[in-house]
Amino acid sequence: MLRFGTDGVRGDADNDLPSWFVDALARAVARVLQPERVFVGRDTRASGPRIEAELAVGLRAEGVDPVLLGVLPTPAIAFVAAAERVPAAIVSASHNPWSDNGVKVIGADGRKLPDEAEAAIEAELEASSSFVAFATRRDTRLADAQDSGELAALTAIDTGTASFAADGASADAYMAHLLSTLGGRRLDGVEVVLDCANGAGFDIGPRVLRAAGAQVRVLHAAPDGRNINDGCGSTHPERLRRTVVEQGAALGLALDGDGDRVIAVDEHGELVDGDQLMTMTAIDMHARGTLRNGAIAVTVMSNLGLRRAMRAGGIRVVETPVGDRNVVAAMQTNDLVLGGEQSGHIVYSEYATTGDGLLTGLFVCDLMQRTNRPLSALAAQMTRVPQVLVNVRVARRVDLATSAALAEAVRSVEQELGQTGRVLVRASGTEPLVRVMIEADAQSVADTAAERLRSLVTSEFGSAEAP
Helix, strand or coil: CCCCECCEEEEECCCCCCHHHHHHHHHHHHHHHCCCEEEEEECCCCCHHHHHHHHHHHHHHCCCEEEEEEECCHHHHHHHHHHHCCCEEEECCCCCCCCEEEEEEECCCCCECCHHHHHHHHHHHHHCHHHHHHHHHCCCCCCCCCCHHHHHHHHHHHHCCCCCCECHHHHHHHHHHHHHCCCCCCCCCCEEEEECCCCCCCCHHHHHHHHCCCEEEEECCCCCCCCCCCCCHHHCCHHHHHHHHHHCCCEEEEECCCCCCEEEECCCCCEECHHHHHHHHHHHHHHHCCCHHHEEEEECCCCHHHHHHHHHCCCEEEEECCCHHHHHHHHHHHCCCEEECCCCCEEECCCCCCCCHHHHHHHHHHHHHHHCCCHHHHHCCCCCCCEEEEEEECCCCCCHHHCHHHHHHHHHHHHHHHHHEEEEEEECCCCCEEEEEEEECCHHHHHHHHHHHHHHHHHHHCCEECC
């Protein structure tokens, strides 16, 4: 059975999210949270309408009213949930390929559920009679289930031919909220190339930027259910880089499939990642006196260059384990307004409960307008340190603390690098992988150190090369 990870349950849509599982998950959510209503929104994957409808069936079976929002970015669904004080189920696999999907449950505050709530849902799921019955039969469709007639009706009426249509009122409310964050300023004259990843931001993304006054050229905004993240978006910005240069645009913005992260491209076609975006934003906010408590929250994977830039600017860095859940928790604990990840998942807590690619994009454009500086100059406030990341696949999930040899090797590399680099070796929390990350001022030094630790992990834990 799939369990909650950092982004809910996620896997192959057909094999890991069959109908009996989705139905049972919805029932478990209803029993644990006991809401009157639950919003259900999704991205543009082909499996989305099925999973959306099956969630609705399970919720209704428990007396909960499902409100289908259609296709909306994850941050838009979170915004509506928080505004209406209604929990939500988000059907998305973010930046994964179209064949994957997932269900992320957020509370009535628009944030991910606390660990204890997710644990209660898992326990209810395992204990529920409906789950046991469906799981025993291994029925991947609800066609023979008691709610099959309702499922057919929901699929035909609520998803049907308008499979990429969003709830108009929700989309408009979210759009108005984003525009309000500019404080009355506009983006007139800013030329932007926007890569929508054929995902949830394909419609509202261009509309928001244009309403703010930007001149927008749009890429990858024709979802067909299978082309989400396919050679496009934040994980594949190659075409965006070329187009920005060819069009002479001021910048490019690449969303991911569910719109909660963004990667930028400067006027020269160079990538500007989440660390650089946070650096320029933090420095600007600190100068204007809006960076509460003079600190930002980032994960252990953020580049050493960010830490150096923050130190030079008198800004404190609160470091967290990998995962946006941990970033948000640290922001709440330390009363911070800015935090995020190198991937471009950036949280502005005064305006959003989760990462928001469009919000970040608006703020980047606004910063360029207010300072009259090109993106390349703003990004240059951080000098990236060469970073090598190696994933070593092991036979099983391992406890790295059991290897004295590995601990000694890590200490040795750290001593060799001193203040000029950084070492991180950690076991994945979801896969049989050991992740080795080395940063050093010289690429060759980082490469050599990473290979040294990779070889040791291999000999210690009997690993094979990760795909």
